[in-house]
Amino acid sequence: GVSRGGLVPAAILARELGIRYVDTVCISSYDHDHQRDMSILKAPEHDGEGFLIVDDLVDSGDTARQIRQMYPKAKFVTVCAKPAGKELVDEYIVDIEQDTWIEQPWDMALSYIEPVNRKQK
DSSP states (O other), rough: EEEEETHHHHHHHHHHHHHOOOEEEEEEEEEEEEEEEEEEEESSSSSSSTTTEEEEESSSSSSHHHHHHHHHTEEEEEEOOTTTTHHHHHHHHEEETTTOOOGGGGGGGOOOOOOOHTTOO
16 A cells, blocks of 8 residues: 555455555655655565555656556556546546545544434434
8 A cells, every 4th residue: 555545445455355465655745735745765676566556546646656667567546536647547436626635534533423313302
């Protein structure tokens, strides 16, 4: 999975597909909601043969382009894809407009919500 955004979807896919060995490529390109210069923090040495690379989002395509250069033989999937980057991934689930900022559920704080039947009393 691509750290950090791709870690949750990678864990879910690994569980569902019975994959026991999971590694990460760590690329830093965001400070919460602002894109900045890319920095490769950790990258397995390999050409990507047999790899399934998972990320939460392909946006501008900068991170995806870097990953494609590092792992040309890998299959690359994302949960969400924006127009500028979607041609760089093999599969994605949801189309997102380029100017839309998304918050992933795993990036949000959880809070208790009273059940509807208790609110009516």
